[in-house]
Amino acid sequence: RKEVEQDPGPFNVPEGATVAFNCTYSNSASQSFFWYRQDCRKEPKLLMSVYSSGNEDGRFTAQLNRASQYISLLIRDSKLSDSATYLCVVTPLGGSARQLTFGSGTQLTVLP
């Protein structure tokens, strides 16, 4: 079983739609959680951290459920510029934040 599992998609949605991505992780001792965004042939960039209380950044909302070992990302009012691959990322308890474990990514295409 992979440490971090994501639905690979692709998700094709019209502009203005709301889309949700899910991610599960296998190591219950995982400490930190993130969503990264990666554009085609580019480096990953941090989109947002994920906290147990849930957090929101503009049109993006991230949730963490430690009991179910489940992370989600909700994008509201999708824009064409949101088209990218979204990577779910965890770090192990006691491990360095630089030793990130990435999921395989979920591909999103926002259509005009």
Next chain:
Amino acid sequence: DAGVTQSPTHLIKTRGQHVTLRCSPISGHKSVSWYQQVLGQGPQFIFQYYEKEERGRGNFPDRFSARQFPNYSSELNVNALLLGDSALYLCASSSFDGNEKLFFGSGTQLSVL
């Protein structure tokens, strides 16, 4: 300020050869990590260096090695290249060995023929 820089941007090698990839972190950053990203997969952790010492190693064979220099730049070396080593190799830097943001370089695309 310059971001994380990696060289070369693209590289073509044949099986059995060796390769050296280079990374310069953001000025002031002392930690460098290396990741391998195979097409269609997420990046996979290879090594982390902090203050010139190895602080972590992922599940990669001994053909992979790395080092960090006094100026905090780093090299990743891969010997006896296999076709499966074809991937995007990403370097990331951060300022402290703690829980803070990683900055990725744009990577080196390695093709092994």
